[in-house]
Structures are given as structure tokens and as C-alpha cells.
Amino acid sequence: RAGAPFQYLAVQKTGARQSVGLIQLNRPQALNALCEGLMEELQRALEALENDSQVGAIVITGSQKAFAAGADIKEMQNKTFQECYSGSFLTSWDKVSTIRKPIIAAVNGYALGGGCELAMMCDIIYAGEKAQFGQPEILLGTIPGAGGTQRLTRAVGKSLAMEMVLTGDRISA
Numbered sequence: 305r306a307g308a309p310f311q312y313l314a315v316q317k318t319g320a321r322q323s324v325g326l327i328q329l330n331r332p333q334a335l336n337a338l339c340e341g342l343m344e345e346l347q348r349a350l351e352a353l354e355n356d357s358q359v360g361a362i363v364i365t366g367s368q369k370a371f372a373a374g375a376d377i378k379e380m381q382n383k384t385f386q387e388c389y390s391g392s393f394l395t396s397w398d399k400v401s402t403i404r405k406p407i408i409a410a411v412n413g414y415a416l417g418g419g420c421e422l423a424m425m426c427d428i429i430y431a432g433e434k435a436q437f438g439q440p441e442i443l444l445g446t447i448p449g450a451g452g453t454q455r456l457t458r459a460v461g462k463s464l465a466m467e468m469v470l471t472g473d474r475i476s477a
Contacts, residue, residue, distance in 0.1 A: 312342035315349045317359060325353035325362040325405075335373035336366045338418045342376075347399045354403050362403065364426060365410040368434065372419025377444070398451070400425035411435045416474070421448065424455040431477035438474035 314328040327349050329336040336342075346364075353359045366372055400407060400422060409415075409423040412432030420437050423429050431437075439448045439456060447453065448469060457465040460475070467473060 310345050310349065312339070313345050313349055315353075317356075321358075323358055323360045325349075325356070325359040327353075327362065327364045329364070329366045329372055332367055332369075334376065335370035335414060336419065337373055337376040337378075338422065339376035350399055350403050350407075354405055359405065361406045361408065363408045363410050364400075364422070366413065366419075368412050368432075370413040370419070371409070371411040371415040371435070372422055373414045374417030374419050374440070375449075398425070401451075411437075411477075414438075417441055417448065417452075421452040421455065424452070424459055433477060435477040436474045437468075437476075438472065439469050440472040440474075442470060443472040 310330075312329065312331050314326075314330045316326050318324050318326045327346065329342065329346075331337060331339070331342060350362065353362050406428065407426040409426035409429045410432075411423050411429055412434050414436050415423045416436070416438045417440060420439055423437070439452055441448050441452075448456070453465070453469060456468065459465075460468070464475070468475065
């Protein structure tokens with residue numbers, strides 16, 4: 305690991321040849337809510353693993369209870385639309401989808417809102433029996449960001465995506 309140690313992630317190389325980069329979201333008190341610090345660390349970890357010639361694939365996971373329960377609402381609640389639009393809010397989120405090495409999301413528990421979007425940015429999703437996917441932003445009076453509506457439609461089809469986005473309902477693995 306290059307750079308400063310991680311506060312919100314556990315990063316290691318694993319596998320018989322140490323060729324799998326394993327990134328575990330580690331913010332259990334907030335169900336791995338995706339705060340700005342966590343997303344900056346994720347970007348840094350992904351870049352380090354992408355530049356490591358020993359690593360052939362990357363796995364992103366959370367805990368048994370939550371892959372990631374979404375964006376950190378407490379961090380977002382006082383931002384205006386203008387601050388989000390003109391600032392750098394969510395700009396680093398797409399980093400996952402630009403990594404050239406295969407990325408696998410290993411999901412168990414909640415993958416909601418931004419957590420669902422993070423999983424969908426990965427190349428493959430392995431979902432455990434307790435995985436719950438959803439876009440509950442409508443329950444807060446907003447719609448999914450970070451490409452969630454487009455990726456969800458491609459992943460589950462228009463009808464189910466519309467139902468999930470417009471009702472906030474979840475689906476299981």
C-alpha cells in the first residue's frame with residue numbers, strides 16, 4: 305500500500321499467488337455509508353492495485369450486514385443542489401468503472417443507493433443469500449445519482465428498475 309494508511313478500508317493482497325487485491329469497506333458503525341473520505345480512499349486503493357503488476361483482479365466487499373448502505377446522508381444533508389452540481393461532489397465515484405483490471409463486488413447484506421451503484425460499477429457481482437439491493441432515494445425525495453438509474457436499467461431491465469427507483473423497494477439476490 306502506497307501512501308497514508310486507510311481509515312475506512314482494509315486492503316490486502318490474497319490468493320495462492322497474492323494476485324487478488326481485496327478491498328473491504330470498513331465503516332461498520334455507519335453500515336459502510338460512502339462518505340467522502342471513504343470514496344477518496346477507495347480511489348487511492350484502486351489506483352494502487354491497478355498499478356501493481358502482481359494483481360490480476362480486485363474484489364470489493366463489505367460486511368455480512370452491509371456491503372454499503374448508500375451515500376452518507378449526514379454528510380450530504382446540508383448541501384444545496386448548486387453546491388453539488390458546481391462542486392466535485394460524486395466526481396470520484398466513477399473511478400471503479402474506469403479501472404482496467406476486473407473488479408468483483410462480493411455483496412452480502414445491504415447494497416442500497418450509492419452502495420447498489422458501487423456494486424453495479426463493478427464488472428461482476430457475487431451476491432450472498434442475505435444481499436438486498438435497492439435505490440431508496442425516492443423515500444428521501446430525490447433520485448439515484450452516480451449513474452444508478454442507467455446501470456440499474458441495464459442490469460435488471462426497465463420495468464424492475466422503474467419499480468425500484470419509483471417505490472424504493474428492494475430486491476434480494
